[in-house]
Amino acid sequence: AKTYNICLLPGDGIGPEIIAEGVKVLDAVGVKYDTAFAYTEALLGGCAIDATGTALPDETLHVAEASDAVLLAAVGGPKWDTTDPAKPRPEQGLLGIRKALGLYTNLRPVQIFAALADASTLKPEIVDGVDMMIVRELTGGLYFGRRERFYDEEGCGTHGAAGQRAYDTLEYREYEVERIARQAFEAARKRRNKVTSVDKANVLETSRMWREIVHRIGAEEYPDVELEDLLVDNTAMQLISRPVDFDVVVTENMFGDILSDEAAQITGSLGMLASASLGDGTALYEPSHGSAPDIAGKGIANPLAQILSVEMMLRYSFNLGEAADDIRRAVTAVLDEGWRTGDIKQADTPADKVVGTVQMGDLVVAHL
Amino acid sequence: AKTYNICLLPGDGIGPEIIAEGVKVLDAVGVKYDTAFAYTEALLGGCAIDATGTALPDETLHVAEASDAVLLAAVGGPKWDTTDPAKPRPEQGLLGIRKALGLYTNLRPVQIFAALADASTLKPEIVDGVDMMIVRELTGGLYFGRRERFYDEEGCGTHGAAGQRAYDTLEYREYEVERIARQAFEAARKRRNKVTSVDKANVLETSRMWREIVHRIGAEEYPDVELEDLLVDNTAMQLISRPVDFDVVVTENMFGDILSDEAAQITGSLGMLASASLGDGTALYEPSHGSAPDIAGKGIANPLAQILSVEMMLRYSFNLGEAADDIRRAVTAVLDEGWRTGDIKQADTPADKVVGTVQMGDLVVAHL
Numbered sequence: 001a002k003t004y005n006i007c008l009l010p011g012d013g014i015g016p017e018i019i020a021e022g023v024k025v026l027d028a029v030g031v032k033y034d035t036a037f038a039y040t041e042a043l044l045g046g047c048a049i050d051a052t053g054t055a056l057p058d059e060t061l062h063v064a065e066a067s068d069a070v071l072l073a074a075v076g077g078p079k080w081d082t083t084d085p086a087k088p089r090p091e092q093g094l095l096g097i098r099k100a101l102g103l104y105t106n107l108r109p110v111q112i113f114a115a116l117a118d119a120s121t122l123k124p125e126i127v128d129g130v131d132m133m134i135v136r137e138l139t140g141g142l143y144f145g146r147r148e149r150f151y152d153e154e155g156c157g158t159h160g161a162a163g164q165r166a167y168d169t170l171e172y173r174e175y176e177v178e179r180i181a182r183q184a185f186e187a188a189r190k191r192r193n194k195v196t197s198v199d200k201a202n203v204l205e206t207s208r209m210w211r212e213i214v215h216r217i218g219a220e221e222y223p224d225v226e227l228e229d230l231l232v233d234n235t236a237m238q239l240i241s242r243p244v245d246f247d248v249v250v251t252e253n254m255f256g257d258i259l260s261d262e263a264a265q266i267t268g269s270l271g272m273l274a275s276a277s278l279g280d281g282t283a284l285y286e287p288s289h290g291s292a293p294d295i296a297g298k299g300i301a302n303p304l305a306q307i308l309s310v311e312m313m314l315r316y317s318f319n320l321g322e323a324a325d326d327i328r329r330a331v332t333a334v335l336d337e338g339w340r341t342g343d344i345k346q347a348d349t350p351a352d353k354v355v356g357t358v359q360m361g362d363l364v365v366a367h368l
Numbered sequence: 369a370k371t372y373n374i375c376l377l378p379g380d381g382i383g384p385e386i387i388a389e390g391v392k393v394l395d396a397v398g399v400k401y402d403t404a405f406a407y408t409e410a411l412l413g414g415c416a417i418d419a420t421g422t423a424l425p426d427e428t429l430h431v432a433e434a435s436d437a438v439l440l441a442a443v444g445g446p447k448w449d450t451t452d453p454a455k456p457r458p459e460q461g462l463l464g465i466r467k468a469l470g471l472y473t474n475l476r477p478v479q480i481f482a483a484l485a486d487a488s489t490l491k492p493e494i495v496d497g498v499d500m501m502i503v504r505e506l507t508g509g510l511y512f513g514r515r516e517r518f519y520d521e522e523g524c525g526t527h528g529a530a531g532q533r534a535y536d537t538l539e540y541r542e543y544e545v546e547r548i549a550r551q552a553f554e555a556a557r558k559r560r561n562k563v564t565s566v567d568k569a570n571v572l573e574t575s576r577m578w579r580e581i582v583h584r585i586g587a588e589e590y591p592d593v594e595l596e597d598l599l600v601d602n603t604a605m606q607l608i609s610r611p612v613d614f615d616v617v618v619t620e621n622m623f624g625d626i627l628s629d630e631a632a633q634i635t636g637s638l639g640m641l642a643s644a645s646l647g648d649g650t651a652l653y654e655p656s657h658g659s660a661p662d663i664a665g666k667g668i669a670n671p672l673a674q675i676l677s678v679e680m681m682l683r684y685s686f687n688l689g690e691a692a693d694d695i696r697r698a699v700t701a702v703l704d705e706g707w708r709t710g711d712i713k714q715a716d717t718p719a720d721k722v723v724g725t726v727q728m729g730d731l732v733v734a735h736l
């Protein structure tokens with residue numbers, strides 16, 4: 001039996017609780033499919049700051065690089081919130097590992113489980129059948145451009161007085177746009193063959209370059225895939241008014257951050273959405289939701305997004321499509337039977353169907 | 369009777385049709401309140417490019433500067449779409465006039481008319497009572513920072529080959545953040561006394577500076593106003609899940625562009641939303657929607673957002689609050705009677721209640 005080495009990054013808040021359920025599911029898959037998973041745990045985010053003073057210790061990066069895949073839970077919390085540039089912040093761990101592993105493609109599938117259709121704040125006829133894939137560029141743009149803050153003796157305060165000024169840089173190179181465009185077109189070929197490329201070409205130079213390059217790659221290499229452009233502000237509207245029409249949505253890092261969260265919320269069940277971050281080497285899988293510090297340690301967090309990120313890992317990193325399908329079927333069955341964690345509980349969910357983190361993990365394993 | 373000089377900018381697409389209805393309403397208000405409005409029409413956007421080669425002719429700027437207020441309809445259309453930096457684009461007219469008039473505050477009220485509550489794609493219990501004011505910074509950030517595109521002999525193409533790179537700069541100075549923060553706090557004092565400041569402080573240096581300055585202004589000058597911070601990605605979610613909770617939302621230019629459109633779409637009736645752009649001199653009023661080239665010239669465009677931008681003009685530039693209230697009452701009455709343009713027509717609207725642009729303007733005037 002083949003052994004896959006997985007780097008586990010529990011992170012902060014509910015992280016340790018939900019990642020344990022992800023591991024439980026992996027172990028069950030291992031038994032069923034005669035595959036072995038070996039785990040090495042490492043520190044990332046707030047817990048890493050507390051233990052080592054930095055959000056991404058070298059040791060963590062070494063473990064990640066040496067692994068076949070990385071399973072992350074979530075990082076961050078109010079304990080480490082600061083605007084002081086001199087202090088470390090948990091997010092630096094996340095951004096740092098994305099950059100170091102070259103994870104330039106973030107895939108965020110947005111789908112609605114039939115049993116949870118009612119959780120959306122949108123009308124059922126609007127969300128029925130929503131099935132899109134957000135392809136977010138993850139290692140460029142405003143996230144990694146040059147940034148600085150100054151104090152100027154004049155011109156930055158009111159009436160020309162002294163004051164501060166700051167800048168961030170949104171930068172892209174041709175190859176960065178080319179490779180993410182290819183990822184989007186490839187994803188579309190496995191789906192409904194349509195790509196919506198989102199930019200702000202009526203204002204930004206990076207967007208005008210983005211649009212030209214995406215069209216060139218589309219015309220030269222993917223003439224069979226339908227391609228449309230949509231301005232980012234318009235996209236923010238269309239995601240709410242006609243979400244069903246979107247198949248693959250590709251966009252730069254910051255627009256992707258905003259739009260993927262908006263799209264996730266359309267489902268009304270953020271606790272169900274996973275994501276994959278892919279590059280040329282080790283890939284990383286994590287839930288789309290955050291570390292939920294307010295419910296940490298209570299045993300009530302929803303582990304399903306973490307479990308579905310395991311599904312993505314099996315599919316994209318290990319090519320175990322059958323096992324991945326199995327996990328999705330198990331999760332669907334558990335939901336169809338009415339089992340709910342608190343976050344996805346609906347008005348008519350009976351009290352005895354509300355379960356905690358561990359029980360939810362057990363239920364999924366029982367259905368495998 | 370006092371005479372107010374108004375610069376009219378019909379622009380492109382449906383612009384000329386809807387601005388005519390705005391003028392009709394202004395004239396009716398003039399008669400009723402013994403006030404005179406004098407109009408000077410000027411070119412902006414695509415029509416200006418066609419006539420003069422530039423989207424913001426000097427003549428237009430002179431007329432605007434010499435006026436007491438500017439009433440704009442909408443600019444742009446596929447005819448002028450281009451990614452060629454050497455060609456003029458209609459949006460340059462809009463961005464140019466915002467900058468030249470120093471219109472740093474964009475106010476976008478988001479409200480639901482009871483008669484149109486059903487138009488939203490969100491569930492009625494979610495949108496019932498939505499009433500927020502988006503305060504968008506309008507003359508800074510990525511919109512006006514330095515931008516460039518290069519061709520590099522190496523490093524920008526795939527495998528280190530030659531290729532393009534481009535950048536845009538997100539820049540803010542202390543006084544720019546101070547003055548928009550004050551506008552937000554002032555707006556909140558006239559409303560429900562709560563400000564949500566939106567940024568991406570976990571990534572951007574400009575956001576960390578933004579957050580510090582907004583908090584300082586709040587603590588020093590507006591201790592009576594409640595202030596909360598929300599990350600932009602989280603805001604994109606919360607706007608859908610609990611829109612009723614927002615009062616004043618203040619944010620930088622690009623985030624404001626995206627979030628104000630998302631918030632507008634929550635109402636489901638973009639054709640009803642107006643905006644005001646304020647600075648230290650002449651202010652500008654326009655609908656939140658675009659130039660809708662697909663329905664231009666057909667006499668079916670909804671003029672109500674334009675008419676409600678006249679309402680904002682009376683309120684903010686001329687201090688004619690009573691006349692402004694009158695317009696709002698008239699629009700509400702027309703909607704309550706069931707009159708609809710095509711865009712706000714609902715499944716159960718009888719065919720004989722669907723009216724065109726001119727009739728809708730006439731109906732509002734009849735109710736004044």
Ligand SMILES: CC(C)[C@H](C(=O)O)[C@@H](O)C(=O)O
Pocket residue numbers: 091094095257570571601
């Ligand atoms: C935590 C934060 C830096 C991160 C991002 O903005 O990329 C998060 O919001 C995400 O989307 O994964």
Ligand SMILES: CC(C)[C@H](C(=O)O)[C@@H](O)C(=O)O
Pocket residue numbers: 202203233459462463625
């Ligand atoms: C036309 C475009 C440049 C403009 C903007 O992005 O500001 C528009 O979307 C708006 O919001 O007024």
